[in-house]
Amino acid sequence: MTLSVHLQHHFPGLNLDMAFEAPQGVTALFGRSGSGKTTLAHAIAGLFHPDQARITLSGRLLTDTKAHLNLPPHQRRLGLVFQDGRLFPHLTVAQNLTYGQRFAQGSAPRPGLDAIARLLDITPLLARRPAGLSGGERQRVAIGRALLSGPQMLILDEPLSALDQARKHDILPYLERLRDESHLPMLYISHALDEVARLANTLILVDQGQIRAAGPLETLLADPDLAPALGLRQAGAVVTARITAHHADGLTEALLPGAGPILLPRLAAPIGASVRLRIAAQDVILSRDRPEGLSALNILPTTVTRLRRGDGPGGMVQLQLGESLILCRLTARSAAALTLEPGMPCFAILKSLSVSA
Structure with missing residues (x-):
């Protein structure tokens, strides 16, 4: 219809x-x-x-x-x-x-x-x-x-x-x-x-x-060119994952297609259910190398696909995360320090996730 x-x-x-x-x-x-x-x-x-x-x-x-x-x-x-x-x-x-x-x-x-x-x-x-x-x-x-x-x-x-x-x-x-x-x-x-x-x-x-x-x-x-119109503070991608396990320590494990497992706060949904995850651009940190000794549980390999320079000191980076695209909001100084460019592999550190089962 x-x-x-x-x-x-x-x-x-x-x-x-x-x-x-x-x-x-x-x-x-x-x-x-x-x-x-x-x-x-x-x-x-x-x-x-x-x-x-x-x-x-x-x-x-x-x-x-x-x-x-x-x-x-x-x-x-x-x-x-x-x-x-x-x-x-x-x-x-x-x-x-x-x-x-x-x-x-x-x-x-x-x-x-x-x-x-x-x-x-x-x-x-x-x-x-x-x-x-x-x-x-x-x-x-x-x-x-x-x-x-x-x-x-x-x-x-x-x-x-x-x-x-x-x-x-x-x-x-x-x-x-x-x-x-x-x-x-x-x-x-x-x-x-x-x-x-x-x-x-x-x-x-x-x-x-x-x-x-x-x-x-x-x-x-996940389009960095639309982030200003959507609102930079609200900008963020949505990805779909499948629940694979509920752990005794109160975490739920889900599988992101092509990217591997991700840990979430405990969900009531059953194993095998699909969940929609919202990843805010401001909650993503980038690293050229895999970091060690962090409290963050979700450190995932990604590839830079696009960069958008903002009018001010910030910008948006689009990342390929398995079969999905996500955004990272960062300063132009950080992008320059990391020498980011399309095709570059890096690691995305996800600080928090909003989940809709």
Whole structure:
């Protein structure tokens, strides 16, 4: 199932000119606030009428301004989740959930209320009203309501931005479960790269109303030329590993394809499971020779593939780590001292890892 978007619109001080295709899986629209992400999402959902647009979902025409076609939101079969949940305060959780069912179309079998409540762990909340729920609980109910509308695609517009860090960590596993178990295509809008790295398969980088880059998440996050647009402090690659052992000292061992084993804090996932690892560029140290006597447990052989000099004192180095690419952020002085150049072997010392099982 593919979402195809071609859109142009003029705002005072900002011209939107975007074209992309979102394949099956989770596609993330990522960019700074004010870059046009939410306007784009609203145009896809039929909540905003752009100057020019052609939008299709699996070949079904949603918007075509040249043909004067613009389906109303309730006919688009898109499940919408906003950052504030937008639940009906006078209805119980169960009534909010079933409200979405009235918009379901077609006779194809779909999960019912009980199945969605179990998926999102909200069965104990069904008799309560929104005022008595936490922010994370309200967002799970909003997601459930969208799912029960029988959508062909789910659009989540900054669904975690109104939550504190603890509530974000609570709800992210449910979004991962939704991704893995429902197989429903999702368009995920966010300016938080850690959320995008955990959830998305495809990344679309939006910058000042334009599409700066679009493609597989792992490829774009490892591109040193995109690091400034993604945010130097957030820059980092995502790699996939397979769990091979759980050790008695509280560590989990995983295998990076082509690179060898890596040690992680203990994970609950079973042996054989795949895990997605986020390696921040600022958490990678480089050494020409294999260092000895360090407390770091993960010292891996890599090869320099690309270097990008920054405008200031820093830069980015792209490294081949087995079958994957990662980034290292370092100063120009360090790069010169190491005499780094493409093709040079070196060792990457990983200070920390963010894990999404």
